[in-house]
Amino acid sequence: MIKIQQNTLYGEAAARIRDMINEGLLLPGARIPEKRLCEQFGISRTPLREALKVLASEGMVELLPNRGARVMRLTRQTLEETYSVMGALEGLSGELACRYITEEEVADIQALHYQMMAHYKRKEIRPYFEFNQRIHDAIMLASRNEVLRETHSSLSYRIQRVRYSTNMIDEYWKQAVADHEAMIDCLLDRDGERLGNILREHLRHKLVVAAASGVIDDDRAASS
Structure with missing residues (x-):
């Protein structure tokens, strides 16, 4: 997977994760594998977590207190x-x-x-x-x-x-x-x-x- 350029960071990370959710690579209810994604994208935890906040505001992920995030289920x-x-x-x-x-x-x-x-x-x-x-x-x-x-x-x-x-x-x-x-x-x-x-x-x-x-x-x- 192509690593993210430093000048785009959380915005591009959000776009990548959004695509993974839309394409079924991250399933509803699944925990977001933060460590693995950081390695794939070549970024630190800080921009990844900012990306997750963006996705939470869009209703795509759910932030779990002290437990990371998971893909939002659709009811x-x-x-x-x-x-x-x-x-x-x-x-x-x-x-x-x-x-x-x-x-x-x-x-x-x-x-x-x-x-x-x-x-x-x-x-x-x-x-x-x-x-x-x-x-x-x-x-x-x-x-x-x-x-x-x-x-x-x-x-x-x-x-x-x-x-x-x-x-x-x-x-x-x-x-x-x-x-x-x-x-x-x-x-x-x-x-x-x-x-x-x-x-x-x-x-x-x-x-x-x-x-x-x-x-x-x-x-x-x-x-x-």
């Missing part, structure tokens, strides 16, 4: 509450994007969509997910609302690992692709109301599939 209640807010934010982003988006931005999103579809056809999960996320980010950017973007970003970290896991299920994957095809049509037609509804429903699909795929812990297990 149905937590996800339902988070998806409810995220759905409202993404729905609003779609409505605003259709009001303000330029032809160039629509073309850029179409290009991202074509690249995402190429990875979908080859069943390449990681790059598919990356382009999928870039499309959602581009729609959010086109909303021209910085407060909306910041609020959405602060919540999205919490559920990225669910998005990544559920995209591996064929039934959901087909539905997600169909949703994205419809999103492109809405952007071309500047149909903000329909795009907002699709984005809200898109998140509801994710919650249903996450529950079916075993990604979510039950509330009693998460509290232990």
